[in-house]
Amino acid sequence: MSLTGSFAAALLHDVAVAPTFVRLPRLRTSAGGENGGDKPVFRFGRPRIRAYAASAGRGRASVAVASPLGRRKEGGSSARGCAALSPGSCSDLRQVSAGDFVVVNFYRFVHVENPEEEVAKHLAFLEDLDIHGRIYLNEQGINAQYSGPLADARSYFEWLREDDRFSDILVQISPALSGHAFPKLKVQFKPLVQVDGGIAHLPLLNPSMRATPLEPSEWNKRVEALSRSCDAFSGNVNSDCIILDLRNGYEWDIGHFHGAQRPEVDCFRSTSFGLSETEVNNSDPLADVDKEKTDVLMYCTGGIRCDVYSTILRKKGFKKLYTLKGGVSHYLENEGPVEWIGNLFVFDSRLSLPPASYNPRSTAQTCDLQHAIKKEKFAKCYLCGSVVQELRHRNCANLDCNLLFLCCSDCVSSFRGCCCSTCMTAPRLRPVLPGHQRYKKWHLYRDLEKQPS
Ligand SMILES: [Zn+2]
Ligand SMILES: [Zn+2]
Numbered sequence: 001m002s003l004t005g006s007f008a009a010a011l012l013h014d015v016a017v018a019p020t021f022v023r024l025p026r027l028r029t030s031a032g033g034e035n036g037g038d039k040p041v042f043r044f045g046r047p048r049i050r051a052y053a054a055s056a057g058r059g060r061a062s063v064a065v066a067s068p069l070g071r072r073k074e075g076g077s078s079a080r081g082c083a084a085l086s087p088g089s090c091s092d093l094r095q096v097s098a099g100d101f102v103v104v105n106f107y108r109f110v111h112v113e114n115p116e117e118e119v120a121k122h123l124a125f126l127e128d129l130d131i132h133g134r135i136y137l138n139e140q141g142i143n144a145q146y147s148g149p150l151a152d153a154r155s156y157f158e159w160l161r162e163d164d165r166f167s168d169i170l171v172q173i174s175p176a177l178s179g180h181a182f183p184k185l186k187v188q189f190k191p192l193v194q195v196d197g198g199i200a201h202l203p204l205l206n207p208s209m210r211a212t213p214l215e216p217s218e219w220n221k222r223v224e225a226l227s228r229s230c231d232a233f234s235g236n237v238n239s240d241c242i243i244l245d246l247r248n249g250y251e252w253d254i255g256h257f258h259g260a261q262r263p264e265v266d267c268f269r270s271t272s273f274g275l276s277e278t279e280v281n282n283s284d285p286l287a288d289v290d291k292e293k294t295d296v297l298m299y300c301t302g303g304i305r306c307d308v309y310s311t312i313l314r315k316k317g318f319k320k321l322y323t324l325k326g327g328v329s330h331y332l333e334n335e336g337p338v339e340w341i342g343n344l345f346v347f348d349s350r351l352s353l354p355p356a357s358y359n360p361r362s363t364a365q366t367c368d369l370q371h372a373i374k375k376e377k378f379a380k381c382y383l384c385g386s387v388v389q390e391l392r393h394r395n396c397a398n399l400d401c402n403l404l405f406l407c408c409s410d411c412v413s414s415f416r417g418c419c420c421s422t423c424m425t426a427p428r429l430r431p432v433l434p435g436h437q438r439y440k441k442w443h444l445y446r447d448l449e450k451q452p453s
Contacts, residue, residue: 098151101176103348104133105329106157107143107192107304109204110165115139119189125159132182133348136190140204142166143192143304145348147181172302172329174346174357177436181348193308194269202311211298211310211321216334219324222297223339227258241295242285244273246305247345253378253406254352254391255342257299257328261285262378268305274313291317301344302327332358341372342379343391349438351404352392381408383415390435397430398423399442 096102112118115138122135131153133146142160146153153173160166191199203209214222226241245252245260252262264283265271274286286296296318298306306323313321324331328344337355344353373379373387381388382405389409396403397417405419417432418424430445 096150096175099149101147101179101181102150102153102173103145103147103176103181103346103350104153104157104171104173105145105302106169106171107141107302108166108169109141109192109307111205112137112139112141112165116189119187123187126156126185126187129155131156132180132185134182135185135187136192137187138189138191140192140199145182146185147176147179147348170303170326170330172326172333174329174353177350181350183349193304195271195308195312196269199308202308203314204308204311206311209311209314210307211296211313211323213303213325214297214322215325216331219297219299219322219331220335220338222295222322223257223259226297227339240290240293241297242289244285244296244298246271246273246298246300246309250393250404250406251301251345253380254393255340255344256376256378258339258341258372258376260299271305271309273309274316274318286313286318292319294318295320295322297322297324299324299331300327301346302329329358334359341369341376345393354391380406381411382406382419383411384408386410392435394433394435395439396420396423397432398426399428399430399439399445400426 118137122137126135129148129152131146131148133144133148135144135146136142146156148156157169157171161169193199195202222241223243226243229241243257243260245256245263246268247263248266248268249262249264250266252260256262263271263273273284276284276287289296296313298310298321300306303323303326306327310321310323328340329346332340332344332355336359340355344355344358345351346353379388379391380386386408388406393404393406394412394417396405396419398419401419401423403419403423407415407419412432412435415421416424417430418426423429428442428446430439430442431448433439
């Protein structure tokens with residue numbers, strides 16, 4: 001049961017990634033000692049990110065027959081298990097079978113009268129489906145990221161779309177690399193995103209208070225025009241147009257739009273662009289700009305962070321706010337990596353996806369990548385500052401640290417997969433994993449240690 005033809009096309013074009021918001025600790029600010037040893041230490045805002053030692057999905061494969069609003073029948077076997085779709089190409093997605101695992105993202109701002117009841121309804125529907133992920137509902141709508149076999153993944157969003165409030169959600173689908181991309185399912189009544197001060201008071205349901213969404217093709221034209229201007233690359237804040245990366249610094253480190261300044265934040269909830277009271281603030285591209293005349297082109301992974309943050313900027317007096325509809329993932333799918341360099345950071349166990357995962361035309365980029373990396377000074381090892389070959393973060397081998405960091409292959413071996421020399425002597429060390437693999441539960445490594453050698 002292959003996914004082919006018009007459905008595949010519909011699936012690919014119809015479907016926006018809502019990034020998830022893991023609560024990330026602040027940068028470690030200690031000035032010395034942790035990287036002692038022979039290696040020179042290169043520090044440039046080394047982000048402190050704790051996330052994910054997500055175990056691979058168990059892969060209860062199911063061949064599910066979608067049955068709108070009702071239960072789907074399960075005729076599953078374990079035959080397809082954790083079908084791995086190559087991270088290499090979107091054309092693979094067009095060959096997706098019902099049991100192949102995908103990752104789905106969407107969000108929608110809409111008034112939900114009784115969100116707790118809605119949570120119960122969703123939980124009941126999902127009960128028989130093999131879905132893992134985070135689905136947040138409240139009075140302001142829904143934000144969902146989940147993984148599962150295509151048939152199950154599809155049943156859920158098709159069921160949701162039968163509800164008028166959610167009929168026009170932009171659903172985005174990308175290939176899972178190895179079974180589930182999330183450790184378990186959470187369906188919760190909680191804020192759709194985390195921002196300092198909360199979002200309950202923000203006018204999210206009023207489109208005129210949000211940024212104007214630009215289709216990927218329109219965004220492409222605007223960014224190409226901007227990249228022809230020297231102002232964009234010099235980060236000149238007096239430019240009448242600014243590209244604002246609404247993500248975190250560590251996301252920018254593996255890929256971003258040309259001309260976008262690295263955001264000096266490691267947690268969306270503490271984003272403060274445009275909020276500084278002083279006019280001189282090098283880390284704030286919106287400091288000292290003309291709020292009435294400057295075009296602010298905002299982007300994030302799937303669009304929700306821009307939608308939320310634009311209402312904050314609107315209240316601060318910014319008039320010309322634009323956002324990339326459906327975020328970078330939707331853009332890569334439709335336009336390829338034009339004006340985009342590197343990979344896209346994703347908040348699930350895959351961590352990083354090359355543009356080709358969204359669009360097969362993307363392979364052309366690799367030719368320019370090394371040149372772009374040199375020019376824009378990104379993709380640097382957090383330990384030594386050399387250019388990393390693999391645009392993917394890894395967790396520190398010390399379970400009790402688990403820092404997500406970017407590391408070159410030399411430092412991986414000399415620091416034995418750890419983020420610093422201190423972690424190398426920690427009691428709960430895990431083996432060094434190839435960059436694409438994720439750590440599993442600790443007991444697997446603990447028990448390994450106990451085996452006689
Ligand atoms: Zn290094
Ligand atoms: Zn560490």
